[in-house]
Amino acid sequence: MIDSKNLRTVGVEEELLIVDPETGAPRAVAGTLLHRATQDAPADGDIEYELQQQQIEVETSPSSDISEIARQLKQWRRHTDAAARETGSRIAALATSPLPVDPQTTFKPRYQTMVRRFGLSSMEQLTCGFHVHVGINDEDEGTAVVDRIQRWLPILVALSGNSPFWQGRDSGYASFRTQVWSRLPTAGPTDRFGEAAEYHRVVDRLLASGVPLDKGMIYFNARLSHRYPTVEIRVSDICARADDAIMIAALCRALVQTAAQDSTDGIRHDHPYGEQLRLAQWRASRAGLAEPLLDPWTFTPRPAEEVVEALLDHVGPALAASGDSDLVAESIERLRKSGTGSDLQRAAYEAGNDLGAVVRRLIDVTAERLD
Known part of the structure; x- marks a missing residue:
């Protein structure tokens, strides 16, 4: 039985693109923006550099109340956009830049080392994701969660798809960010761990290889946070x-x-093959909600609407316990009627064959309903 009186905390991280409001081109002004944004910044959450100077990351403080997370997220979008305006820029919730761009790596030793080690895979990595931290009771519970949610994560990729353009061209994908991110060696779905000790053994072996720089570069789709007592889910585009x-x-x-409840109740978990998970993620990245997705149980094609309904059925009791059922239903219905971010971008481009207009449209959408 899911306890509605003891809800798990949530915290989110948004990576936002900094753009010229007229041309739509990304602007490498993160340092100036950060200086402005840290003045009179909201009391809750934080803002910080990201890999490239054309992007910025904001994060909320944790809360068990989704409406409080919404308040903080919207407050940070408003505040960051106001700081961007002072630099002659705007922020846009774009997971990739529609216009061609030469990313400028942030002058931090860790980021510079990443570029030297991973070459173009890091140099070209101007992508903006949306990461969600959810509180856990202990790491064994967290490991069970990481294992059990793998089959469902591609659906989040489809729902959040917001990166159809890459270097001035239509990529043919709803989430091309997923493809770009997948170039990094630790990114993607994971095999079954079973227990926290095994999770940490795997991470230690990866670090011992000398490929990842540190625990922050363990880019699993879902991971035990090395900073907080949370599971961090990392598959979504910035919405x-x-x-x-x-x-x-x-x-x-x-x-x-x-x-977590299924694990406590002893419900059997059969872990999908890694190849199945990668195919499901690829399909979600390619199609978004416009074409069939892979069923999370059979991994065969099924209409996207039915796959989304399967997810909603699976988590229905948890959504009801947290009081989030209506919020989720309304957003899903809006996606069905108006499309994902990827659909919005393509519609803006088709109206005038102007990638700058795509960015200007997304600047407006980013700033909508923030009161």
Whole structure:
């Protein structure tokens, strides 16, 4: 039985693109923006550098109330955009830049080392994701959660798809960010760990290889956070609409709660093959909600709407217990009617064959419904 009186905490991280409001081109002004944004910054959460100077990351403080996460997320979007305006820029919730761009790596030793080690895979890595932290009771519970949610994570990729363009061209994908991110050696789905001790053994072996720089570069789709007592879910594009980001956060908490309860109840877990998980993620990245996805149980094609309904059925009791059912249902219905961020971008481009207009449209969408 899921306890509605003891809800898990949630915290989110949004990576935002910094753009010229007229041309739509990314601007390498993160340092100036950060200086402005740290003045009179919101009391809750934080803002910090990311890999490239054309992007910035904001994060909320944790809360068990999704409406509080929504308040903080929207407040940070408003505050960061105001700081961007002072630099002659705007922020845009774009997971990749529609316009061609030469990313400028942030002058931090760790980031410079990443570029030297991983070459173009890091140099070209101007992508913006949305990460959700959900509280756990202990690392064994967290490991059970990481194992059990793997089959469901591709659906979050489909729901959040917001990166159809890459270097001035239509990529043919709903989430091309997923493809770019997959170039990094530790990124992607994971095999079954079973217990926290095994999880840490695997991480230690990866670090011993000398390939990842540190624990921060263990880029699993879902991982035990090395900073907080949370499971961190990392598959989603930054959502164009703030309300859709909140929906993703609510679904992530419901997935964690459902997986933890199933583990406690001793419900059998049969882990999918890694190859199946990668195919499901590729399909979600390619199609978004516009074409069939892979069923999370059979890994055969099934209409996207039915696959989303399967997810909602799976986490329904957890959403009901947290009071988030209506919020999620409204956002899903809006996606069905108006499309994902990827759909919005393509519609803006088709209206005038102007990639700058795509960015200007997403600037507006990023700033919508932030009151």
